[in-house]
Amino acid sequence: xxxxxxxxxxxxxxxxxxxxxxxxxxxxxxxxxxxxxxxxxxxxxxxxxxxxxxxxxxxxxxxxxxxxxxxxxxxxxxxxxxxxxxxxxxxxxxxxxxxxxxxxxxxxxxxxxxxxxxxxxxxxxxxxxxxxxxxxxxxxxxxxxxxxxxxxxxxxxxxxxxxxxxxxxxxxxxxxxxxxxxxxxxxxxxxxxxxxxxxxxxxxxxxxxxxxxxxxxxxxxxxxxxxxxxxxxxxxxxxxxxxxxxxxxxxxxxxxxxxxxxxxxxxxxxxxxxxxxxxxxxxxxxxxxxxxxxxxxxxxxxxxxxxxxxxxxxxxxxxxxxxxxxxxxxxxxxxxxxxxxxxxxxxxxxxxxxxxxxxxxxxxxxxxxxxxxxxxxxxxxxxxxxxxxxxxxxxxxxxxxxxxxxxxxxxxxxxxxxxxxxxxxxxxxxxxxxxxxxxxxxxxxxxxxxxxxxxxxxxxxxxxxxxxxxxxxxxxxxxxxxxxxxxxxxxxxxxxxxxxxxxxxxxxxxxxxxxxxxxxxxxxxxxxxxxxxxxxxxxxxxxxxxxxxxxxxxxxxxxxxxxxxxxxxxxxxxxxxxxxxxxxxxxxxxxxxxxxxxxxxxxxxxxxxxxxxxxxxxxxxxxxxxxxxxx
Numbered sequence: 001x002x003x004x005x006x007x008x009x010x011x012x013x014x015x016x017x018x019x020x021x022x023x024x025x026x027x028x029x030x031x032x033x034x035x036x037x038x039x040x041x042x043x044x045x046x047x048x049x050x051x052x053x054x055x056x057x058x059x060x061x062x063x064x065x066x067x068x069x070x071x072x073x074x075x076x077x078x079x080x081x082x083x084x085x086x087x088x089x090x091x092x093x094x095x096x097x098x099x100x101x102x103x104x105x106x107x108x109x110x111x112x113x114x115x116x117x118x119x120x121x122x123x124x125x126x127x128x129x130x131x132x133x134x135x136x137x138x139x140x141x142x143x144x145x146x147x148x149x150x151x152x153x154x155x156x157x158x159x160x161x162x163x164x165x166x167x168x169x170x171x172x173x174x175x176x177x178x179x180x181x182x183x184x185x186x187x188x189x190x191x192x193x194x195x196x197x198x199x200x201x202x203x204x205x206x207x208x209x210x211x212x213x214x215x216x217x218x219x220x221x222x223x224x225x226x227x228x229x230x231x232x233x234x235x236x237x238x239x240x241x242x243x244x245x246x247x248x249x250x251x252x253x254x255x256x257x258x259x260x261x262x263x264x265x266x267x268x269x270x271x272x273x274x275x276x277x278x279x280x281x282x283x284x285x286x287x288x289x290x291x292x293x294x295x296x297x298x299x300x301x302x303x304x305x306x307x308x309x310x311x312x313x314x315x316x317x318x319x320x321x322x323x324x325x326x327x328x329x330x331x332x333x334x335x336x337x338x339x340x341x342x343x344x345x346x347x348x349x350x351x352x353x354x355x356x357x358x359x360x361x362x363x364x365x366x367x368x369x370x371x372x373x374x375x376x377x378x379x380x381x382x383x384x385x386x387x388x389x390x391x392x393x394x395x396x397x398x399x400x401x402x403x404x405x406x407x408x409x410x411x412x413x414x415x416x417x418x419x420x421x422x423x424x425x426x427x428x429x430x431x432x433x434x435x436x437x438x439x440x441x442x443x444x445x446x447x448x449x450x451x452x453x454x455x456x457x458x459x460x461x462x463x464x465x466x467x468x469x470x471x472x473x474x475x476x477x478x479x480x481x482x483x484x485x486x487x488x489x490x491x492x493x494x495x496x497x498x499x500x501x502x503x504x505x506x507x508x509x510x511x512x513x514x515x516x517x518x519x520x521x522x523x524x525x526x527x528x529x530x531x532x533x534x535x536x537x538x539x540x541x542x543x544x545x546x547x548x549x550x551x552x553x554x555x556x557x558x559x560x561x562x563x564x565x566x567x568x569x570x571x572x573x574x575x576x577x578x579x580x581x582x583x584x585x586x587x588x589x590x591x592x593x594x595x596x597x598x599x600x601x602x603x604x605x606x607x608x609x610x611x612x613x614x615x616x617x618x619x620x621x622x623x624x625x626x627x628x629x630x631x
Contacts, residue, residue, distance in 0.1 A: 002408060003262060004399070005255065006061055007037040008085055009072035011414075014435045015230050016075065016247060020099065021432045023251025024070065025410055031259055034402045035410040036061070037432065041441050043077045052368065053417030055081055057425060059370035060413065063092045065395055068258045073101035074110075095261035097254055102270075107261070109254050109271045113147040113227075116243035116275030120225050121155035123241075123277060124195050128223055128284050133163050134185060134193040136178050136203050140170040145199045148227055152197055167193070175206025182210050192216070195223040195283070201233035204240055208282065219284040229278050234291060235298040238281030245275050305437070312439065315346050316446040323450040327457035329360055329376055333389040336379040342386050346443070348430025350401060350409075353379040353447075354394055355416075355424035359455060362462035366421035375424060398427065414444050416451060423451050476526060477533035479554070480547035488545050489557045490607055496559075496599045504560035506596040507614045508536065508573065511625050512589075513552035520588050528552075528590050531580055539576040540569060566596045593622035 007024065009017055021037060028035050038061060042054035058081060063069065071089060076082050086103050089096045100110040124130040135152055138145030149168065156163050169185065171177040178198060186192065198204040204226030208218050218224050218238055225241040226233065233240035250273045257267045279285040287295070322339040326332040336353065344351050354375040358364040375394055380387040402409045412428045412435070426447065434440045472484030480488055489505075496503030510516075510532055517525040529552065536546050536556060544558030560566050573594060581590050595618025597610050 001403065003031075003033045003067040003259065004065065004402070005033055005035055005068050005070065005258065006063070006066045007035060007070045007072065008058055009037065009039050010075040010077060010081075011039045011041050011435050011438075011441060012043065012077065013075055014438060015232070017072070017435055018432055019247035020072065020251040020254075023248035023253075024255045025251075025432065026248075027252045027255040027259075028408050028410065031255070032408050033255065033259070034408050036066070036398075037410070037412045039412060039414055039435065039440065040081075041414075041444070042081065049419035050417075051078055052420040053422065054415055055084075056368075056370060056417065056420075056422050057413060057415035058085060060394075060425065062395065063088055063094065065399070066094060068095040068262050069097075070254055070258060071096060071098045071101075071103075071106070073098050073103060095258055097258050097261075099250065099254055107257070107267060107269055107271075109250060109257060110273070111245040111247075111250065112272040112274050113144050114151045114275075116245075116277055117148045117151035117227060118155045119277040120227075120241065120243055121152040121197065122158070123279065124197070124223060124225060124283060125155065125159050125161065128195075128219075130194040130223060131161055132191070132194045133161070133167060134182075134190075134196045135163060135168045136181055136196065136198045136207070137168060137170045138173050138199040145170075148199050166190070171199070171203055173200050173202055175202045175209070178203035178206035179210040182207055192222055195225065198224070198226040201226045201228040201230040201240055201242055204242070204282070205233060205236055208236070208238065208240075218282050223284055224282040227275075231298075234278075234280070235295050237295075239287055239291060239295060241280040241283035241285065242278050243275045244278045246273055249273060309437075312346060312442070316442070319446060320450050320453075324453050325457065326454050327360075327461045329355075329378060329389060332454055333378050337386040340379065340386075342381050342384055347426075348428055348434075350381055350427075350429040351379070352377060352381075352398075352427040353424070354392070354427070355451075356422060357391065359423060359451075360458045362455075362459040366418070366423060368420045368422065371422055371425070378424075412440070414440060416444065416448055418448065418452050418455075423448070423455070474533075474548040477530055477548050479533050479536070480545065482547070482550055485547035485549055485555055489547055489555055492545055492557050493599055493607060493610065502559055502561045503599040504558065504566050504596055505599065505610050505614050506556045506566070506570070506594055507549075507611075507618045508532070508554040508556065508592050508594050509618055509622060510552035511591045511593055511622065516588055516590075524588065527586070528588075531584065531586065531590065532577065532592060535573060535577045535580050538580075539573045560596075560598060563598055566598060570594045570596060591625060593618050593625055595619070595621060 007021065011017060024035060038057050040054040040057050042051040055078065069089060071085060073082050073085065090105050096106050098106045098108050102108045133152065133156060135149055137149050153163055169181050171181055182196065196207050198207060204224050207224055211218050211222060216222060227243040229242045229244035233242055253273065257271065261267050281287060318339060322335040323332065326335055340347065343349060355378050356366055357372055357374060357376055358366065373393060374391050377387065377390050377392045398411065409429055410431055412432065413425055415425055416423045428434055472480055472487055474481040493503060493505055510528060513525065513528065516528055532554065533548070536554060540546065540556055541558055544556055546554065546556045549555045573592065577590065577592060595614045595616065597613040597617065599610065
């Protein structure tokens with residue numbers, strides 16, 4: 001049986017995610033391992049309810065189901081997520097490796113920040129004669145940023161260059177912040193530095209853009225360098241001089257180490273991947289032919305990506321169009337099955353949409369803490385066709401799918417929610433590429449909106465049904481009222497006649513109802529009517545329709561083979577009523593008169609005729625009852 005490895009990550013830094021997990025996948029194919037990646041999109045800036053809805057995806061998997069875990073803890077924006085997963089990892093006995101973020105008690109694999117940054121600073125000083133350096137750091141106290149700053153300070157000191165404290169300014173990794181830092185630095189009277197070194201590529205690109213906007217050229221007027229070696233920075237103009245963290249190698253090595261530990265081998269508690277200088281145009285060096293061709297290709301791909309984006313936008317609109325009127329699980333399943341078919345173009349094969357079992361129950365709140373053990377697979381694929389709507393144990397179903405495939409599988413699982421209320425989750429098996437350019441984020445946001453509309457439809461439908469029921473229900477007895485009789489019983493009898501099915505109409509009238517009200521009061525009269533209604537529900541088959549036609553008169557209709565069966569039902573009503581009166585110790589005599597008629601095949605259906613016959617037979621019984629009582 002193939003090994004199963006779980007990955008936990010945040011999807012905002014998609015290039016980091018793509019590169020690291022790309023390396024993991026490469027190793028997984030070689031080692032025959034299934035990968036299950038749980039991704040969220042929480043941020044510290046979001047409303048707490050929405051962050052909790054995103055966070056919940058990390059509560060879905062049972063850690064003990066897997067053979068090992070890779071924790072991309074440095075990608076998380078919310079400290080609460082790190083704390084939760086750290087605690088879960090310490091509680092489990094399976095091997096866990098934390099990538100790029102050291103957590104007590106867990107094995108660590110990360111990038112060494114110092115050497116690459118030191119080499120870059122020394123390159124600027126030795127090769128390009130840089131003396132006046134402005135360093136734009138990450139947040140103050142951030143371990144990685146502080147290490148990169150120290151590497152630059154050490155390289156400068158080695159060559160007898162001092163970087164004054166005014167030339168070290170702390171940012172927040174964002175390009176807009178870096179632009180403002182440069183502007184404020186020069187506005188304060190500082191001269192243009194020989195080089196601006198940034199703690200990451202995003203800030204470096206912000207600096208280059210500010211220089212261009214204000215008439216300066218990079219690298220002619222000022223050289224720029226940074227850290228991370230993002231694809232955007234390499235496709236930028238000028239291509240950035242930066243430090244490569246070799247995230248793909250780290251992902252590959254991370255899974256290798258994890259598999260060794262799963263196999264019982266000893267591995268280092270602390271493993272570091274060396275960072276290396278990557279020279280580019282922003283420091284004044286020339287691009288290699290390979291990098292120049294890669295940037296050229298990226299430029300040509302812009303058009304293809306725009307077309308792909310347009311197709312995706314059309315797909316989102318179609319999802320809404322096919323989902324917006326659905327109000328039941330069956331309707332939603334049928335709509336998605338029709339639109340997506342067995343091979344969804346964007347979601348990929350084996351895509352699965354799972355919703356909480358009470359998603360369509362309007363008067364029940366959705367969960368805010370984890371998920372139900374069983375969920376409704378609203379859409380899933382079975383071989384070459386869409387699977388029927390079914391309730392599943394998600395863990396068993398997902399692992400079964402993976403085990404049935406000959407080749408190792410990779411899955412991505414994301415939360416679907418309305419603020420902190422968990423609606424369900426989606427499972428993709430088309431590879432990690434779906435996180436590129438925030439495609440997965442956009443998909444989840446569109447699907448969340450569609451599902452919110454569906455749940456609102458279900459709520460409105462439930463309210464409408466409740467109002468409809470109240471409009472056709474007799475408040476006192478709980479059976480249909482006269483309107484309900486006209487909407488339910490009459491159409492039913494006509495349908496029986498059209499279909500030539502055995503049916504019957506029965507009229508039930510409370511005996512001496514006026515005497516009960518006059519002698520015992522209307523509260524006791526109400527008790528009499530409620531008791532009769534209860535008896536009718538007990539004595540008649542479950543599929544019969546019962547209505548209070550008015551006053552003390554009830555109508556009932558349902559399947560009935562013949563007059564003999566109808567007579568048995570009338571006797572059953574009488575006996576059941578006698579028992580109910582005795583059990584309740586009713587202080588007055590309570591009986592009913594009944595009259596029934598079988599719906600027969602005839603040329604023309606006449607409802608008035610059947611009501612008249614049943615009424616006549618009821619009054620005939622009432623006359624007998626009165627004669628027995630000497631009335």
